[in-house]
Amino acid sequence: MRFSGLRVLKEGLTGNRGWQAHWRDAMPKSDYDVVIIGGGGHGLSTAYYLAKEHGITNVAVLEKGYLGGGNVGRNTTIVRANYFLPGNSEFYSHSLKLWEGLEEDLNYNVMHSQRGQIVLFHSDGQRDAAARRGNAMRNQGDDAELLSVAELKRMVPYLDYEQARFPIYGGLLQRRAGTARHDAVAWGYARGASDRGVDLIQNCEVTGIDIENGRVRGVQTTRGAIRARKLAIVVAGRSSQVAAMAGMRLPIESHVLQAFVTEGLKPCIDHVISFGMGHFYISQSDKGGLVFGGDLDMYASYAARGNLPLAEHVMEAGMTLMPMIGNASVLRSWGGIMDMSPDGSPIIDHAGIDGLYLNCGWCYGGFKAVPGSGHAMAHLIATERPHPAATGFRLDRFRTGSGLMDEEGTGTQHNLH
Numbered sequence: 379m380r381f382s383g384l385r386v387l388k389e390g391l392t393g394n395r396g397w398q399a400h401w402r403d404a405m406p407k408s409d410y411d412v413v414i415i416g417g418g419g420h421g422l423s424t425a426y427y428l429a430k431e432h433g434i435t436n437v438a439v440l441e442k443g444y445l446g447g448g449n450v451g452r453n454t455t456i457v458r459a460n461y462f463l464p465g466n467s468e469f470y471s472h473s474l475k476l477w478e479g480l481e482e483d484l485n486y487n488v489m490h491s492q493r494g495q496i497v498l499f500h501s502d503g504q505r506d507a508a509a510r511r512g513n514a515m516r517n518q519g520d521d522a523e524l525l526s527v528a529e530l531k532r533m534v535p536y537l538d539y540e541q542a543r544f545p546i547y548g549g550l551l552q553r554r555a556g557t558a559r560h561d562a563v564a565w566g567y568a569r570g571a572s573d574r575g576v577d578l579i580q581n582c583e584v585t586g587i588d589i590e591n592g593r594v595r596g597v598q599t600t601r602g603a604i605r606a607r608k609l610a611i612v613v614a615g616r617s618s619q620v621a622a623m624a625g626m627r628l629p630i631e632s633h634v635l636q637a638f639v640t641e642g643l644k645p646c647i648d649h650v651i652s653f654g655m656g657h658f659y660i661s662q663s664d665k666g667g668l669v670f671g672g673d674l675d676m677y678a679s680y681a682a683r684g685n686l687p688l689a690e691h692v693m694e695a696g697m698t699l700m701p702m703i704g705n706a707s708v709l710r711s712w713g714g715i716m717d718m719s720p721d722g723s724p725i726i727d728h729a730g731i732d733g734l735y736l737n738c739g740w741c742y743g744g745f746k747a748v749p750g751s752g753h754a755m756a757h758l759i760a761t762e763r764p765h766p767a768a769t770g771f772r773l774d775r776f777r778t779g780s781g782l783m784d785e786e787g788t789g790t791q792h793n794l795h
């Protein structure tokens with residue numbers, strides 16, 4: 379079933395009786411060429427690109443809950459390509475280009491909105507760092523503009539320029555950055571993969587990984603054993619737990635990240651705004667809610683829920699940046715489990731066991747990576763070679779210390795990235 383304006387018109391005139399389910403509710407088979415554990419953004423996009431780019435369709439995605447019920451449906455939807463270090467910058471640049479063609483590719487409205495992201499700076503030193511980052515982004519072929527305070531005042535007049543705790547010195551703007559409707563991204567990839575023959579199996583938790591003579595043979599699940607020639611672990615915040623089923627100890631810690639949304643308001647915030655000094659960032663959804671979040675809880679946990687101290691911290695940061703936000707009522711808040719790597723950069727690699735592949739360590743920035751990650755992961759599984767845009771995401775950098783990508787310059791402490 380293809381979506382088009384004509385189709386919407388026809389359905390509207392005929393009682394909306396012709397719409398079909400977006401994907402097949404598949405029953406698990408006993409055997410697959412590739413099994414992907416995890417029906418989040420990265421697992422679904424991996425399945426999609428395996429089928430579309432490599433013709434590998436005897437594939438199952440096993441999801442313990444419902445598709446898109448994990449972090450892909452819990453994030454604050456920011457999409458950008460403003461990384462500084464080689465390794466990261468070419469990957470996120472590649473991912474943003476995929477975003478720009480995604481709706482046509484999937485024939486699905488993911489509401490990708492390139493409304494621009496402004497990262498504020500608050501000192502001369504931060505301005506230098508922002509200028510260097512902007513130059514790195516432009517060298518990579520992406521856009522970046524350094525904004526003065528006068529330019530900022532024209533674009534975002536509602537920030538507190540007079541009495542904020544951290545005075546605003548300017549901002550780094552990426553116009554091609556923006557947002558997308560997060561669960562539509564999961565649904566779009568699910569539909570595209572299912573249409574190409576991939577089995578999407580919900581309520582199917584992987585409980586064990588079968589390995590014989592150093593080679594993956596399949597998985598044990600709550601819906602029975604499934605054999606697989608190749609197995610991909612793509613479970614975000616649960617990466618350490620699932621990898622442990624294969625006897626692996628990953629350099630990943632799981633931390634909670636919270637977000638908040640207000641009641642719907644008339645359009646007032648046109649961009650994504652990031653306020654690093656206060657650990658606060660905000661955008662306005664197409665429904666009108668102000669969507670905002672802050673920092674990690676700094677305490678390793680598998681609880682996908684928030685807590686009051688962090689809520690208070692985020693509200694304070696919002697109020698100091700834009701006091702007008704105090705007039706809005708918060709509608710709800712939630713948490714997700716982040717797979718924090720020691721250098722803040724991800725892993726897309728062989729796991730060191732024949733037929734086993736790893737995709738994890740996306741920290742709190744993996745939504746924007748969904749197209750690039752699936753594309754690179756599918757390439758790795760199909761060809762056994764890393765995708766040219768993802769050669770730096772090796773697992774062994776944490777053992778050897780060579781090739782670490784410490785994007786934030788915060789050292790090797792998981793909760794600081």
Ligand SMILES: Cc1cc2nc3c(=O)[nH]c(=O)nc-3n(C[C@H](O)[C@H](O)[C@H](O)COP(=O)(O)OP(=O)(O)OC[C@H]3O[C@@H](n4cnc5c(N)ncnc54)[C@H](O)[C@@H]3O)c2cc1C
Nearest residue numbers: 416418419420442448449450454456584714743744745746
């Ligand atoms: C509050 C918040 C704000 C964020 N904001 C942004 C942002 O603005 N921009 C950005 O780029 N990123 C953001 N992120 C990060 C981003 O959401 C994640 O990095 C990304 O979604 C993780 O990849 P995923 O979509 O595949 O994860 P998930 O959707 O979590 O997918 C993993 C899936 O694996 C399943 N699973 C786990 N264990 C098993 C098992 N044993 N068997 C079967 N299935 C299993 C889970 O149920 C889950 O559905 C944010 C995250 C949060 C929580």
